[in-house]
Amino acid sequence: MATSSNTPLPQDDGLWMFLQSRGIPEENIQKMQQDHIDRSVVGEIDDATMTAYIPAYGDRIATRRFCMEKQRKGGDDLKRLSLFEKLRRKLGTLTSNKDADQDFEEEHSMQPTKMHLRNNKRAMKMTRKIELGWIHNKKQVRKRNGGGTRVLDISKKATKTEILSQAKKLFFPNEKSRKGKWEEFSHSIVDFQEAYLDEGVSVGELYETQKLGILRFYLFTEHLTNGDEVFTETTEGTDEQTDAASVNERQKNTTEDNKQMTQKPHDSEQQTHTVEAFVSTAVEIVDLTSLCDTSEVIFGPLQGGPFLEDLDDTILHEPIEEAQINIDANSSTTVHSDTVSAGPLSPPYELLHVTVKLHRVNLLEELIIQFKDEAMMSYTVKYSFIHEMGADADGVSRDVYAAFWTEFLDCAAEGADVRVPSLSPKWQEEEWKSVGRIMVKGLKDHGYFPSRLAQAFTAAITFGEHTVSPDLLFDSLMLYLSQSERDLLSTALQDALDGDDKDELLDLMDRMGVRTVPTQENLKAVLLQVAHKQIIQQPKYALDNIAAVAGPTLREFFPSVLDMQKMYEDLKPSTRKVLRLITASPATPAENQSLRFLHQYIRGLDEIGLRKMLRFVTGSDVICIKDIQVIFTPLEGLSRRPIAHTCGPTLELPSTYNSYPDLRAEMGAILSSNFYAMDIA
Template structure:
């Protein structure tokens, strides 16, 4: 939800003048006055509510930018201070300053309504954390009676943060609710707001609505909530041991599985918190409904290991869980992957034929064992696909600009079919294709025939020096050094002497050998997966062209605020200059930083500006929403270019914003 912040700092006539400057009709302004919308109401309105008055999304964003600028405008703050000084001077002329202060104190004491701030703390990861505005939280100012007590504050907070008793975090009935004071101490039920103001002498009191999911309160409540779950969730990872520091928790020990044996791991019920995945590897949790028969056999399923005295899952009992799970409706599956192990682990997951039929999302674990603080709303999946194919190009292919898979002794039919499923999955979910693979390979696998020029793909497969020699032979065979040509042809296992008459034929034969014959086994495995997508992949060459990052494509995808200051306009010029002089590699890095994908997927990138300075100054990207924040405190373009290059070339991007 989008909240218009800072509006309560300005009078409504200023806001009306601004709306008129944007040619907003007088009917809208009259409707605002008719509905008695003032500067204290606007901050509490959602984007949908504000849309009733301002249908244009640009007008709503412009209003947000206007309020932010006015709040940060030193001239505006000075004018407010001058107004206050003038008011004090006028009061001092009429009566003594001490008498005025006493009268003001009496006047404030006679007020029956006081303003308070309300925030929201949600219990997560073993502690209470404040919920951000974009997640439905933030800080709200409301007017309450001085006689207001705890129950009334709870009602007001729930109404603000859980409109219609529900928000993005869930229903209010799913939580244990309390209200705390500014020190996060539970509020006394009998004390009033007026009494708290008298005790604390604070100019503005702040209270926090605290929420804690009922299913995390205790183990027994966890089991009860699991039995009533509406959706099945499966967590799948890749190591053999699940560790937990608590002695009271159940330890599940699996036998080590290789890349091809993931399908042998079945789902079991475990009353555990998801956060234990931070220190774990291969783990599969089944949190769906378990029948009475299955629950009765759970004690028999957990056997003690003689080495560790930890419960070990018996394979015979795992088989008994398989049938009810297969019969279930579609489940939510979360694939747990580790940084630097994406290639191996993703292939392991996709060895399961049914994986593409599941509702899949990704959870990434950092090398230190902690989870990345990111929710997979598309950005995590795009980032994982980008890392997977970068590792695949380096470890499983040969070639220069175009890559060709080579046969590995540790990759069999199951692994190559798994990679084919990843190609299909990336295309269906995000329209992502591995465009560094020679297009003739995907055409042969998906369409059963070659449509792209074979020799052109081969010339992009060979090294740059070999390509120059081959092209010279095609244009003027006699001008090429014969010894160098023979050496190159020998490296490509050519068994005939090249001449001006047979060179084109030899080139076609070498291209067919390298791009079609040698990876024939891989193409055969991929065809079983990609052939059903024949109609979607009919024009692979056009798809390659659309996915290739270019300066014009990236520039067209940038969305700037409607109204910008001169300083912000300078930063947009810096960004444009940077993208114009960037090569394909840096354009891909920029796209991956902003969108999670190193390819151009047609997503718009929204640009906003921050005031970060000093060591904190840096670009910040949100890949799920394709959102880029740029600091405005750059003195010149070289500083901007140097800093953004450092960020893009560091290759240490951690998703730490939820």
């Protein structure tokens, strides 16, 4: 019986509807159904046979392509269905095949039931790795003595008893070891904190609570005394408390010993106070009869060796010749003579000097931090610059103070030829007192004083505000102002101004805070008020704090204002003074010629140039040395240049200059660079 077109074969997958859409006669479609020609066999029938069912050639091609696409999609669907089944089976959600599900569950019954642990291999394992060591008579046994650290797999359910059994097999094979027989010792298991392990706690539970990557345990043994019995578990009651207390006491002693024996590494990039000390030789008698044959006696500091807990017996030999105190660059630490100690048995030492290491690029802030410590005033201080080789024999110290005050007056002060401090929110009482200590320290140790500081301000620091005379105040104001403002005021004091000059004077008075129009008669009085405001009143907070620490010492150096003014005059460089400092012994005409060129160069310098010349040769931009020694070198070509040794101070001058312009060009290039580095050790 023919199959109706309304009841297509199961595998038609739309084939009959496709043929109808192509206009194939209904009887041809019914004939294909009767002959069971569906999409699975269309590709196997030759074209001549297909003509009986589908007469048109184009329809036959379209039908073959339709069947090919259906077969391809059907294969993908089966593959996709298979993947979904596997995924459902893995997730435990497949319910269509109960037998398969039951087999799957039985096969994976040992796996964790929590979804987030199904792919965790460590969670599926029933063992965990542990480290096992041996502590005998409160000392860790090293590998060569039969100890060391062993790594082994052990069941997660293992407790103290199983761990003790494993330790016995490892460290006491055949119940013997290099320390003795198993029955000669008491034995137990302690954890990495040397606390006795509870009997009922398993390894898995310890991993859950400790959250460590790998747990470490120790076989803890001690020699038995007469009447003692071997124990393999923790005693109860009072004995347990006593043992725990002894372990805690041992841990405390070990920690204290380690703190005394461990030294903090030295960081060359940090500022460092180096305290050099001499100690007398101390001979100690050490009884070594109690040491067993396998113990080590090590003399010397522990540098690069094993950890302290790995050593059997260590005797420290500590002859202290130089002790160092590391000071953070952004902190202030008080340094006292009793803070540097060689240990409890070390003899007293004599303090020689303190060395401060500084970064040249951050010298201002770092030096202020260091001098917040009042104890710095009682030390002999030497300086060094990080990444520079220069050793301090006064030259580096002069360079430090000159660099500090140059940066201070440029960045933290106001004025032209002379300046006064400018208040800053970041500098409070401690910072300004530190500036005062730096001022005093430079003057006491090296005769350096910042001569660009206004004399009226220095007089107020040293003797008080009431000692500042009107003339000194007025002179300081004139140097405080720029050259153009100075010329304007000088003209206004002598003659009446008009036109642009008068407007410029009024503008200057307005900038100085004057709210009245001055006349020629009262201009001097107005300027004195302005001077008092600019030089005394505005920096009053800095003045008071600097005076609190520097005033008494400054009065020792110059007891009166006249003595202070004389000091300023002596420090100020001039052509005659600098030439007078030069000492040389030329032995050849070439050396005589180079020396004449040097004198000629110095005569052509202004005050700023003279300060730079002194800074290059002596480290200081003021005259605080007695002479400058000039020696001659045969350098020529590209290597020819003047070389300064600030500690002498000594200037190495090439004797190969053929003309003055050669020396002027090379010396000018050095002084105009404004960069100084102590690169000669």
